[in-house]
Amino acid sequence: MNNFIDELRWRGMLQDMTPELEQHLNDGMRSAYLGFDPTADSLHIGHLVGVMTLLHFQRSGHKPFALVGGATGMIGDPSFKSAERNLLDKATLDHNVECLKKQLSKFLNFKEGTTNKAELVNNYDWMSQFSFLEFIRDVGKYITVNYMMAKDSVKRRLEEGSGLSFTEFSYQLIQGYDFFHLWKNKGVSIQLGGSDQWGNIVTGTELIRKMEGGSAFALTVPLITKADGSKFGKTESGSVWLDPDKTSPYAFYQFWLNVSDEDASKYIRIFTLLDKNSIEILEKQHQEAPHLRILQKEIAKQVTTMIHGEQEYEMAVKASEILFGKSSTEDLAALDERTFLQVFDGVPQVQIDREEYMNIGNVLDLLSEKSQGLIFPSKGEARKMIQGGGVAINKEKVSDPNASNNYTLLQNKYLLVQKGKKQYFIISIK
Template sequence: MHKFHFMLYTNFVDELRWRGMIHDLTPGTEEQLKKEMTAAYVGIDPTADSLHIGHLVSIMMLKHFQIAGHKPIALIGGATGMIGDPSGKSQERNLLDEPTLRHNQECLKAQLSRFLDFETDQPNKAELVNNYDWMKDFSFLAFIRDIGKHLTVNYMMSKDSVKKRLSAEDGSGMSFTEFTYQLVQGYDFLHLYQHKNCKLQMGGSDQWGNITTGTELIRRKLGSEENAYALTCPLITKADGGKFGKTETGNVWLDPEKTSPYAFYQFWLNCSDDDAAKYIKIFTLLSREEIDKLIEEHAQAPHLRVLQKALANDITVRVHSQEDLALAEEASQILFGKGTTEALYKLDESTLLSVFEGVPRASIGRLHLTEPLDITEFLTTYTNIFPSKSDARRMLKDNGVSLNKMKVTENTKITASDLMKSKYLLVQKGKKNYYLVVAE
């Protein structure tokens, strides 16, 4: 169902470079990739049964890697995920039981298949591995003897992630477990190097220290003529300094059950101009020429937001489907377009339902509408659209609530005649938050 092309880029690294996806790489990486088909891996924490868009950069790196004719490996960190990476802030990790781990692994693989080709009979077929498989039976004694022996504590302490924790103001310190993390991850690299001839590890820039522990371990254990490489991409940021990939409601997931295709589409559509120009290079496969052209078009008529649309379309189709995109676009058109109350009333029921598929639902007993119902009560007690009445009143006063695309005030009463198709009510909280209330 997907078509993959295996034309070798003249240079994988150059491709990533113009896309702004390279933060750092070890010397010799480019030469290695030019020399022969190479295998590379990135690690993914199996903490949930879905990827979120924070994972997307690494996945796109693997995607470009496979397109360039190399072999991508996605490593599920079943073992490392239990330890907790001290790079960046880390909370306690939960130990996943094996059934959950396997379940998550399967779900992740299904999502990864939309990007990577696991089925081809080409030699650069993508692979999925789980470090739990080789770590679970590795005894502590064997590990410290065979692996721990090759790196000095001095070396491990020189890593930024460790130094930062040791000198932390709050004095929280660092457990031995966390300290060991880099060694365990380093061993993954060694293992893949030996068993899969995997010579490169890629990841976010925060992984540099962990990755080079791996390359160092390979050299120390296997000999100085053995060479493994590291390549990292910059941390994805937003122009306003906020954290990428988060919305008010949390992570943006690839799983349509967790983040509807509509919400997913909206996330990308809402990127600022600066971000859209950056993201389109990272998250789509559009060529340099196509992107340059879009950027120029966008500059000509910024209000049309061709960049955001191209970005949102491309990713929504890849992650979901052409049909999901069409519905998301239609819903967006109705909710944000010129169309107003009339357009809304004209929709037939099935269109209305499918269009608002991804819009949060609330329901209310039909009986409550036989008498005119106070708007504040309606927004809180009956539908939970607002967490408190004060909050609802506040926003009503601020002119921030609409019903079926019409502004309402604090004194508005709701009656059965406000229902579209005698059944639905479209509530708008602020500019971008919609709720479809169904009378039952």
């Protein structure tokens, strides 16, 4: 069994911790919690860092609690956000909480009988019992406004002049109380979180100390960054979700595969469970032959398998090979229909009647008007792109916009259209 702190340390996942934590952990099995905000009905890869942290905690023999913020989600954490958050309604929140619970339950070991079995809690369960009066009397009394205003997350909002509502201001108190509640009732003595949570976590340890003279600990992990400074976990099409309906396993796999060299070493430590030795070997191999992108492939494999399973991973690899490998028209034609559809699952499709299709004069019409503007909204754009060499049908470049429309249909009913390198469309003939 490995040491939790050491494990995080070499993985570059340790930002900060309260001083006596290490000793505290060495003294036996401990419990820690980490919270997830139900702002959407799926986790995204940014949350994965938290998940991994809990996972390491459990693997070190300790007991992890995943908290879903059914209550805190109603308030909105002001931490390092520049503007007041929009509140979600209760129904949406309930739905989100349920979805997150389902996802979280896949990662940790919740098996009965395991001594350090993971637990899932929702702070709505205890916060909803409180009346406002009770809360400000029993909890608010212990923390001064001066203390709360001194937090960076709050201070910044005050300085910027954008202000924050009393609602958001109270957030740290609620989260602090969560910690107290879990400490009191579940024996949770540690709170884990992203580095932006430090202030909120410490309010919790403060509350525990003041209310009952207890001691509790904090540990934060760094926020994930990208070497080029852009925001981690975003693609052109938005967040990378764990829910396969929101981000297909293929797109998910692609995200990891496209990680830059600078970031790959960092990410493989954070997002996979590979041990130090294996990682160093992979890094060495990567350096020797960077073009093979060994690191990226391994990260993509590990993470995709963990989230979506082996089958989906293999499908994603297959799809990637077909889409980006040097496959030809023949390779495409050789695919059976089922595989073809699987590979191109999620690719935008447009249907054209067979009769109508037969009457289309040239490629230009086919890609603009006749495909209802899905591929190109106008003839002009289609023409420009074709002339710029950016269009391919069935993996073969289209060079003349006026070329007649006599492509071989795959499976006798599909055309695979490529706009640029990465955008695919399917025209299916009915």
